[in-house]
Amino acid sequence: MRTPPAHVAPPDRARKRRRITRLTLAGAVAAALTASGIYIAGAQAEEVAVPGRVQAEAFAAQSGAQTESTGDADGGRNVGWLANGDWLRYDGVSITGADLTARVSSHNSAGGTVELRLGAQDGAVLASFPIAQTGGWQKWTTVAAKASSVPAGPQTVFAVLKSTSTSDFVNLNWFTFGPATGASPSASATPSTSSSASATPSATPSSSASASVPPSAPAGGWVPVDQARWDRELAAFNAITPKAVTPGTTRVPEFHTDCEVANSAPDDPIVVPGLPGASHMHTFFGTKIDAFTTTDKLLSATTNCNAPGDNSAYWVPELRKDGKAVPVKSFRVYYGSRVKDPSTVKPFPPGLRVVEGDAKKQVDTPKNAGSNQFWCAGSAEIGRSADGNWPVCAPGGNLIFQLVFKDCWDGKNIDSPDHKSHMGDPVNGVCTGKYPVAVPDLSFMVNYQSLGGDGLSLSSGKPSSMHGDFMNAWEPARLGGLVKSCLNQNAKCGTEVTFAGG
Incomplete structure (x- = not known):
């Protein structure tokens, strides 16, 4: 299970600066949104629709992502808080050529890669976009990649994030999957989660009142x-x-x-x-x-x-x-x-x-590190693992959490x-x-x-x-x-x- 990161000040200064910048940028749009902070992809008036683009926030499912107001041209939203192992799924994508592009920004010197994979998180690699630091979380650039093939018909495409950094490393605004065709090549336009500027639930959230979410529902939302x-x-x-x-x-x-x-x-x-x-x-x-x-x-x-x-x-x-x-x-x-x-x-x-x-x-959890500690039940702790993260229990006991x-x-x-x-x-x-x-x-x-x-x-x-x-x-x-x-x-x-x- 990958849970979206909580909106708390991260440990390193780069991420802290990023959060402050994002809160400032999100403030204006938060005042105009409803209290729920839920954004419906494709329904935001300030975004200029551009034929041939798949908006990054139009995912059908995700892990680790959140959206925010963007400072990029054409307005609307971008997807951020993306770290190694996070992913976004897009349904009904028509790939019309081998020349692909992605609109990205980054304020992490480690950089990384955005892999486009077909059908699954570990599916065949369609293309890979290299990510380098752009000078800020709202300093946007367009990167290009060549598709390994041009499959026919609508595709399910996963954008899988890879980086050596333990922090989030890239923002995504949109993708193109070949030359413009006069319409967005993705049929997916599902709700995405709110920006960090609004973490308070609405008295009347936009999700339907139900005791259980249907299997087709996207992850996230009130x-x-x-x-x-x-x-x-x-x-x-x-x-x-x-x-x-x-x-x-x-x-x-x-x-x-x-x-x-x-x-x-x-x-x-x-x-x-x-x-x-x-x-x-x-x-x-x-x-x-x-x-x-x-x-x-x-x-x-x-x-x-x-x-x-x-x-x-x-x-x-x-x-x-x-x-x-x-x-x-x-x-x-x-x-x-x-x-x-x-x-x-x-x-x-x-x-x-x-x-x-x-x-x-x-993070490491040596002995007496506080929360998230495994400990010994029924016998004493007599040592630690070589990395210090796991206790060694005396015979007659067992590991417990x-x-x-x-x-x-x-x-x-x-x-x-x-x-x-x-x-x-x-x-x-x-x-x-x-x-x-x-x-x-x-x-x-x-x-x-x-x-x-x-x-x-x-x-x-x-x-x-x-x-x-x-x-x-x-x-x-x-x-x-x-x-x-x-x-x-x-x-x-x-x-x-x-x-x-x-």
Whole structure:
């Protein structure tokens, strides 16, 4: 899974300067856009349509990209925040000649390559555009390339980004695929995500109200909650009479579900829905998952999770030892609360989708480095791997990772362009401001049959890239009962409303 980079100040000064420039350029257009910040490709008045061009923002799907107002001639939008491994997919492209061009800008001295590939991210190379520093993120130039062939008929073309840099390295404005034909050679014109100038969800986002995204939907965008359904579920939840807490119950807000591995696949139905093989390898828990999984499908599927009513999907990147998958010893999801008053916690809204962690974060994590740490359960850590990133556990223990999700919801959207921005953290123990609704706090506990050490890697890269995905498919009555009796009453439960001590 590749998640679009968060709009935070990056570590190096070049990227910081880039962000400041982009915010300034985006300010004027942000005021004219709706509060959702969603841009519909081909529908922006200030862009001058030029026959024969495929606008870079007219992608059908993407990983790692975001759009912004452009300073290039002809106006409109360009695609930015593009780093090594990111990609854009264009459907229905007619290639009318061997002479191809791309409009690019770069403020990264490392440069790189934009590869055009046919049919898949690893498909045959159609052409490669070399990228060199142009003097600024809005200093544009046109680069040329020769197509290796001129295939007949509409094509699916992937633009795959390659660079030795760990930072974003190129902006894209448009492509041409041969001489002008009097019309844009691409039939694709799908919504793309907003610029960094607007990260606030709208009260009336432009996506249709649905509990699940159809497989053909592009990755990204604000997805509003089905308000009528949510109102019905809240009314039913409010009407629940909580079960009386028994003496000896541990007074912590908690219940859990235990799930087994369902399957592994290079799919991600949240980030790249409808694109099998478009992601790195994931380990899925509960229900067998593929790129076409939706909430509606989960609700009628068979699960191996042991909490009655939990048909939700959970997944993490695959852990590998010398290139081979490391078996999972156990997987438990704790549902708890971090707010001061757990009686304010509500169940998850229908169809909620959330990503926690950053698959693009590739930094070292030596001992005591803070977050994104694997550690030893059941025995002591007795050393580190040669690169310092992985603990070595004493016999009798195992490698473990705990991933904690955000637990304040914006009350409006079940998904967002980066699959994170509809969720936030409590402020002084209270869900407030843009994130006023307290929901259960998810905590993935992934135990591996490994003592750690050398040869380990995640399918997404370094341990700092550890991340998790959640698609809510709980039966509302079951989830509501657990929230009302266990979380709201600050009481420890198991997989059902059975109180526990210890």
